[in-house]
Amino acid sequence: MHDTTLTRRNLLRTGAIGGATLLVGVNLRTAAIAAAGPEAGAISGAAFAPDAFIRIGTDGKATLIMPQTEMGQGIYTALAMIIAEELDLPLDGVTLEAAPASDKLYGNPIFVVQATGGSTSVRGYWMPLRKVGASARAMLVQAAARRWGVAPSSCRTEAGRVLHDASQRQATYGELAAAAMRETPPASPVLKDPAQFRLVGHSRHRMDTADKVNGALKYGIDAMPAGVLYASLMSTPVLGGKIAKVDDTKAKALKGVSQVIVLDDMVAVIGETTWAAIQGLAALDVTWNEGPMAAVSTATIRDALHKAAQQDGLVALDQGDALAKLRDGAVITETYELPMLTHAAMEPMNCTVSLKGGKCEVWIGTQVMTMAQRAAAEEAGLAPEQVTVYNHLIGGGFGRRLEVDMVRRAVRIAKHVDGPVKVTWSREEDVAKAPYRSVYAAVLRAKLEGGKPAAWAHKVVGPAVIGRWLPPAFDGKIDMDAVDGATETPYDFPAQHVDFVRHEPQGFVNCFWRGVGPNLNVFATESFIDHMAHEAGTDPLVFRRSLIGKQARARAVLDLAADKAGWGKPLPARSGRGISLQYAFGTYLCTVAEVSVADDGAVRVTRLTTAVDCGTPINPDGIVAQIQGGTLFGLSAALYGEITMANGRVEQSNFNDYRVVRMDETPQIEVHVVPNGEAPGGIGEPGTTSVQGAVANAIYAATGVHLTRMPIDPSLLAKGKGKSGATKA
Numbered sequence: 001m002h003d004t005t006l007t008r009r010n011l012l013r014t015g016a017i018g019g020a021t022l023l024v025g026v027n028l029r030t031a032a033i034a035a036a037g038p039e040a041g042a043i044s045g046a047a048f049a050p051d052a053f054i055r056i057g058t059d060g061k062a063t064l065i066m067p068q069t070e071m072g073q074g075i076y077t078a079l080a081m082i083i084a085e086e087l088d089l090p091l092d093g094v095t096l097e098a099a100p101a102s103d104k105l106y107g108n109p110i111f112v113v114q115a116t117g118g119s120t121s122v123r124g125y126w127m128p129l130r131k132v133g134a135s136a137r138a139m140l141v142q143a144a145a146r147r148w149g150v151a152p153s154s155c156r157t158e159a160g161r162v163l164h165d166a167s168q169r170q171a172t173y174g175e176l177a178a179a180a181m182r183e184t185p186p187a188s189p190v191l192k193d194p195a196q197f198r199l200v201g202h203s204r205h206r207m208d209t210a211d212k213v214n215g216a217l218k219y220g221i222d223a224m225p226a227g228v229l230y231a232s233l234m235s236t237p238v239l240g241g242k243i244a245k246v247d248d249t250k251a252k253a254l255k256g257v258s259q260v261i262v263l264d265d266m267v268a269v270i271g272e273t274t275w276a277a278i279q280g281l282a283a284l285d286v287t288w289n290e291g292p293m294a295a296v297s298t299a300t301i302r303d304a305l306h307k308a309a310q311q312d313g314l315v316a317l318d319q320g321d322a323l324a325k326l327r328d329g330a331v332i333t334e335t336y337e338l339p340m341l342t343h344a345a346m347e348p349m350n351c352t353v354s355l356k357g358g359k360c361e362v363w364i365g366t367q368v369m370t371m372a373q374r375a376a377a378e379e380a381g382l383a384p385e386q387v388t389v390y391n392h393l394i395g396g397g398f399g400r401r402l403e404v405d406m407v408r409r410a411v412r413i414a415k416h417v418d419g420p421v422k423v424t425w426s427r428e429e430d431v432a433k434a435p436y437r438s439v440y441a442a443v444l445r446a447k448l449e450g451g452k453p454a455a456w457a458h459k460v461v462g463p464a465v466i467g468r469w470l471p472p473a474f475d476g477k478i479d480m481d482a483v484d485g486a487t488e489t490p491y492d493f494p495a496q497h498v499d500f501v502r503h504e505p506q507g508f509v510n511c512f513w514r515g516v517g518p519n520l521n522v523f524a525t526e527s528f529i530d531h532m533a534h535e536a537g538t539d540p541l542v543f544r545r546s547l548i549g550k551q552a553r554a555r556a557v558l559d560l561a562a563d564k565a566g567w568g569k570p571l572p573a574r575s576g577r578g579i580s581l582q583y584a585f586g587t588y589l590c591t592v593a594e595v596s597v598a599d600d601g602a603v604r605v606t607r608l609t610t611a612v613d614c615g616t617p618i619n620p621d622g623i624v625a626q627i628q629g630g631t632l633f634g635l636s637a638a639l640y641g642e643i644t645m646a647n648g649r650v651e652q653s654n655f656n657d658y659r660v661v662r663m664d665e666t667p668q669i670e671v672h673v674v675p676n677g678e679a680p681g682g683i684g685e686p687g688t689t690s691v692q693g694a695v696a697n698a699i700y701a702a703t704g705v706h707l708t709r710m711p712i713d714p715s716l717l718a719k720g721k722g723k724s725g726a727t728k729a
Helices: 006-014 029-037 075-085 123-149 174-179 209-213 274-283 298-308 367-380 407-414 427-433 467-470 516-536 539-546 552-565 622-640 684-702
Strands: 022-026 039-043 046-048 053-056 063-066 093-098 156-158 163-165 169-172 229-235 244-245 256-260 266-271 284-287 314-319 331-338 350-354 359-364 389-393 421-424 440-449 452-462 497-502 575-585 587-599 603-613 668-673
Touching: 022 331, 053 174, 063 075, 075 093, 075 123, 123 156, 123 163, 123 169, 156 331, 163 174, 163 229, 163 552, 169 174, 229 274, 229 407, 229 427, 244 256, 244 266, 256 274, 266 407, 274 421, 298 331, 331 516, 350 407, 350 684, 359 367, 359 407, 359 668, 367 389, 367 407, 452 516, 452 539, 516 539, 516 575, 516 684, 539 552, 539 575, 552 575, 552 587, 552 603, 552 668, 575 684, 587 684, 603 622, 603 684, 622 668, 622 684
Parallel strands: 063 093, 229 421, 359 389, 452 497, 603 668
Antiparallel strands: 022 053, 039 046, 053 063, 156 163, 163 169, 229 266, 244 284, 256 266, 314 497, 331 440, 350 359, 350 421, 440 452, 575 587, 587 603
């Protein structure tokens, strides 16, 4: 009988490849997962066990089995830096290998499931991967000390070698790998003193940049299994609709079109090239049975949202008897609203599938490996272990690739195709029929006493996306993503109440969108803070300072951003500066926007200044890049972002009518990173969530118009609409 007891020592030994590779695995979550036993196939057919791990070969290189997906956020570089730091390896001494699908082995320590999102990659893996590296380093030192007959404490490591200075002996990690396999991992590996960090905290070029430039890196859309055919699809334009009739005569007559597949809610054209499939699709004559959702419009969606906002919600936070204090006296009330949005990732949605011999292979770039695996299995009628998912880099995710609808549709098509098929969505198909960020509303109330809020209430109205996306994580009451940014703010209110009204709009599928709940809640909170500052007759910067108690990190980013932005310096007429301060995703961040508003109401954002404290900065250059990209993503939403519906159909189709910020509209962006020794916070989303409030408040300063809905409507800002006193729009 084989010994299947999973101990750290057995884990080390059962992972051997040819006796010359050191494998280290660390259970990143719980002993219960480890007790479930090792799973085969984690690395090149070797038995291995829980979660993240590294492999050190005879060449001295360390391979990090990467549990997170790279989608432009720089996580391949950041996590490699963490491992290299604790291992005392140069950064080019670490190579990366994408993890296979396995919640048990590679479940995100925060999400539990194998998912990349929520700005959790560094937050989740910072300490576990440090322990992985420190444990491996200790075992290599033990192996060298045993070989030389010296105390491990007399040895040190440097650049992939163990050195014994007293005897001037040294050995490379590759030379020690096999011997280190026989060492017992330390129960509590000693982590490096941050003062000794030589990689973490220092800017490094992205490890994947060169291969992106020369085309060596492969995205999902680059997958080309032998014999692949190409497909394009058209799905029901109205949610829940079905196909009534398809005339495919013209399509089948086109050169390169080999097959037309008609299913209940979609039709796909198979071609010898992607272009042939697209042309064939355009030649189809499709009649739809639209169903009851054909009556949905932007007006009906907004009406239902505002009706829901009148309800009482479930309490997410209650301290200081805020509601009682808001029952009488002068109470300031505002309702803020965000529209539907799509993700508009640059890499089109795509999925390549091969069904053969009771097995399914899937080539895709996904944020959710195991969800993709399970979706493919369900559609193919197979067990998950019969499905292999080959994950690729992603050309833009933003939450869109947390969904697996593209996997399901591709497998359904592949069941009718002889051989592998690559399904590619047109931009128009995805923009008009994707899952969307829902409409949201926030109702805020406050009472001022002595120039400061004595009571504060924040009602969040919106769907529970987590309830659909990961039902086990939702208790059926409060969606913690929806109230994120409302229950925790940078401010110390003496009395505070936050509640959640679950409202699931009809006519579209709700999903996550970069920034999730803080998009609404930071916009609403920071806009309302400015409104109260105006009512109190206080400068918005001074007003915020007065509300920050013991949160020194919040005050530091506020003061730094204001100073770097030149807060208080004169500006031309109809120009203004606005502040947005937040604590979200474990990160403190402040953005100061500078805008000018033309006489006809057209808004130009001229400058964005951000100060960010995300704890220990792994790669400062990567942080700056993430804030730059995130603020532009959020700015696009503030200036243009909106999905509208009429007759159950989305009215937008491509970048011509779903605008993003263009090069000539890009403001000057300054990012100032505040380093400290705290645990890292998230960085992929905070830049996005800060922009709308900062820009709205800058417009408030420039025009006197208090915007309560995004995107910005220039018609509300025409000259003569404000400045004599604050107006609401």
